[in-house]
Amino acid sequence: MNRADWIAGGAMVELNGHRLFVRQDGAGSPVTLVHGFPTSSHDWAMTVPYLVAAGCEVTTLDLLGFGQSDKPRRHRYSIHEQADLVEAVWRHLGTGETALVAHDYGVSVAQELMARDPGRLTRTALLNGGLYADLHRPIPVQRLLHGRMGPLLARLTDEKRFTASLRSVLAQPVPDELLHDMWVSLARERGHHLAPRLLRYIDDRRVHFHRWTGALEQYEGPLLFVWGPEDPVSGAHVLSRLRRRRPGAAFTVLAGVGHYPQVEAPEETAGALAGFLAGG
Template sequence: MYHLISADVRGRGNCRIGLAKASGKLLSSPGSSHRVFVCADGPDSAPNVTLIHGFPISSHDWAPMRPALRQRDLRLVAPDLLGFGHSDKPLQHCYRIHDQAEMIMAVWDHFGIASTDLVAHDYGVSVARELLARCPERITSVAWLNGGLCPDLHRPVLAQRLLHSGLGPRVARAMSYRSFVRSLRSVLGRPVSEEVLAEMWCSVTHARGNRVVPALMRYIHDRRLHQRRWTEALENFAGPMSFFWGPADPISGAHVLNRIRERMPAAQVFELSDPVVGHYPQVEDPERVGALVADFLTASARF
């Protein structure tokens, strides 16, 4: 159980760009040696928005679209999940989605958040679904970006398959910036600058984080294990939901949209096809996606 205390943190790590400028709170539990990094900004009285990032990066993924959200007078809370970014990355740890969800709830308690909107991407989609199953009364709306909603439709790229195999630790140790960029570019629909790619790499490798990447792949197992419970929670959620989906994503792209529209016909679906977007909508087209998500969150506040 997390019971968090905080310390201000600015510029953790030695990355020469982007992430070195990160500021936020490093939250610790008296009953645990694990610390969680959280960026939070906006007035305490504003509607809360929890941003849950994907694999294998960090809350830094949200940086490009945060300006669009800040303009709407929202309180943004963006943690680095355990094993990611500036949070601790214990080697001998079982990275269960259940534990990540518990950590998010502890972050809410720390910041006095009784209810919140969720914005979730990729790995964060699984964490958000667990939260829907646990505490739907605390969640006012959900914005979903490309992620593994349907395990039977999940199409992992080669790097993911290798990391999830018995070769995972060896592949992780051999990971280089070049191989990382090559794999990442294979899931994008639009070009992303070298600076952004370098920032992503810094997030993965901070505190030698590439060593824990194979353990983080447990989320694939958890998706299958909890699929029925998570699907019921998703389809029975009474609040507003919207999907902001990059169809050019080979992992969870256009082939997932038909299932979403079939099973959740009342939900808004934004197919980001003009211009086409891939697996990272918030990074590939941050101005457009940020504005769309901000519009949805603002409208949801009046729901």
């Protein structure tokens, strides 16, 4: 599904003083999908049909500062606020207990939600992300954007530079059209200028390391990791610790896949998630 069709299937909802893009598909057991940095809920477009077919009611949203949602300029973005907004979406939709699936930046949002109310999360599936701050290996452009020169570099970013950076974390070929849709979503309302502010999540992970690590390691619900081991940011080196710390969890390791399992290996990823969410 292309970006335009994806957007047409959702709506803008005002929550906590911000307008967020929210979409729901299917009927049945609730599941919420949380995307990563620097993209949007459209990352899940190839996943959602499988989950709907598995009997899920699927909620997706663009986090604040991403995709179609508001992109306030001088805002102090934080993982805690993003978690507040996910909870606000749940209140708006009348969602009670729900399964949760998260990728990249979204795994930190998921860890904060796990810390707040783990009993609300019936099942949790996590895809390549910095679950342990000390193992996070941002690519060079992210380190630069997170530094003093970040605002200038963000303004110099164009589609060519964005595409090159994104391909550096992928291990499988991805269609140019999909990468273009990612850029258009990012660049809407000059959203790429916000990268230095959004990258403060790196600091959030360090500050809240013990809270979020504890939430992950103490979570008692069914837990699945869907992982691309060729990811230079959060790949095999994270996977090895997860196997030690969460030996009872389920693992789907996608050989030859990098940072975006749901984009690089959409059928395998969606199949693993559908089986897990159906109780398999």
